[in-house]
Amino acid sequence: MTTAHARVESYLGELDRMLAGLDPATRDDVLAGIREHLDATLAEHPEDPRALNDALLRLGPPEHVAADARSGGAPPPSRRWGPGAVAWASVGVLATGVATAPFLVLESMTYLIGIFGDRVADELYLGGLSILASASWATPIWLAGLVAVVVSPRFTRRTRMLLAVCGPATLASRWASTALALGNTDSRLVAAAVIPMAVAVGVTIACRLGWKEAMS
Amino acid sequence: MDPGDSAILTHLRRGALEHCVLALLDGEPMYGLDIARRLGEDEVLLAGEGTLYPLLSRLRKQGLVDTSWVESPSGPPRRYYELTPTGEVALATFRRTWKSFRDAVDTTLEGGPR
Structure with a gap:
């Protein structure tokens, strides 16, 4: 009782x-x-x-x-978004992904090739590198994505934060890998595999969450 | 119930639910728990029984229902809600209007005569 x-x-x-x-x-x-x-x-x-x-x-x-x-009994305002809001949200997710994922993949490849040197992969990598290197597009695209993510009302706070840290995390992973790559094979493996891949997984999760929320 | 259903229901309830309460009280005063049970049975009219009480408060403020305390055979005294004369008029108006509203919606949905 x-x-x-x-x-x-x-x-x-x-x-x-x-x-x-x-x-x-x-x-x-x-x-x-x-x-x-x-x-x-x-x-x-x-x-x-x-x-x-x-x-x-x-x-x-x-x-x-x-x-x-x-x-006073009025129905709660419905969370129906115009096509504009969906567009903003998808731009945010796509730009974040495009501006970060290729670098993480390329970074893993750089160190893996360094460790298990292989000519074919070497050439593939160099081809990819020249495309990425010649493009100074990543920063402006990332910035545009960040603006879209911040202004879009469709994301939950957590997803917005995750998407916003994708860029800085990619940059940080680059620095960490570069520093580690100076060491022995073990630390180069860490540089190659663990750091960029962990960040890549984070980016993937953030983008998937963001995409789901953008389209919901 | 899928979320789309519940969104539509939320909008349909507006305007209809308060008159359903008036209709329940037509003829016999009832107390809160009883009204809640009658309306909450199928979760169509009332999404959560709790929202009945803000509604009853509004009806009382509008002078459509009145309350009085009645001793209960089990437990504490109960507040009974009854229709006021103004409430009766509002209910009669709703009954008339509802019928033509419902017929018009049904006819349209069934693709009847244009």
Whole structure:
């Protein structure tokens, strides 16, 4: 019984906090109505904790009740985005990916080729390198992506942060690899495999999350 | 229920739900838990029973329902909600309007006569 009362009080306490700022008459009405609702449930099933669980579930989360009280019953504004918002979000994700992923792949290849030297791969790598090297496109593209990611309302905070750190993480991985590559074979392997690949995995995760949210 | 359904329901409930409460109270006063149970049975009219109480508070403020305390055979006294004369008028108006609204929607959905 005591636990049941504690749970009722905790629900009402949370609701009370969320109703802060509403006119006192509405607030009292809502709190008294729900208190009575729960008291009546407890009076009907004094020994059954499941009945209270069920009643609390059916009431719904306090934030829904509070939102309804605030909006005067109006439906919450629907999160429907125009095509503009989708475009911004996809530009953000694509630009972030394009400006980081090729460098991470190239970086892994650089050190792996250094370790397991192979002429064919060497040429492939050099071909890729000349394309990337001749392009000073990465920074402006990354910056454009960053702006799109920051202004797009479609991303959750976490995804926005992840997408925003992709660029700096790529740069940091380049520095770390360069420093490590001066050492012995083991540390070069770390430079080649572990660092850029870990960053690449992070970039992939960020872009996939971002893409899902952009298209949802 | 898929999220699209629930978004449509949220919009459809607007305007209809409060009159469903008035209709339930037409003839007999009821207390909160009973109204919640009747409306919450199928989760179509009421998304969460908790939102009934802000709604009842609005109806009372608009003078469409009134409350009175009645002793309960089990447990604490209960607050009963009943229709006021203004509430009866609002309900009658809604009944009339709803019928033509529903017919027009049905006809359109079924692709009936144009």
